[in-house]
Amino acid sequence: MKEEIRCGGCRALLFKCETNAVAGAIEIKCRRCRQINQLRPMSPSPSAVRAASGE
Numbered sequence: 001m002k003e004e005i006r007c008g009g010c011r012a013l014l015f016k017c018e019t020n021a022v023a024g025a026i027e028i029k030c031r032r033c034r035q036i037n038q039l040r041p042m043s044p045s046p047s048a049v050r051a052a053s054g055e
């Protein structure tokens with residue numbers, strides 16, 4: 001099953017991966033709004049890391 005990982009700031013699609021495909025933390029910068037999304041396997045939703053964006 002594929003999971004869509006979206007930007008926590010603008011909801012742009014960042015990438016797709018299989019569920020549990022990610023073993024460690026990921027940082028990915030949104031090319032649209034330049035927000036850095038920090039993703040973790042336990043909580044793959046970027047919306048949980050909005051506090052780290054410096055908004």
Ligand SMILES: [Zn+2]
Pocket residue numbers: 007008009010011012030031032033034035
């Ligand atoms: Zn974005």
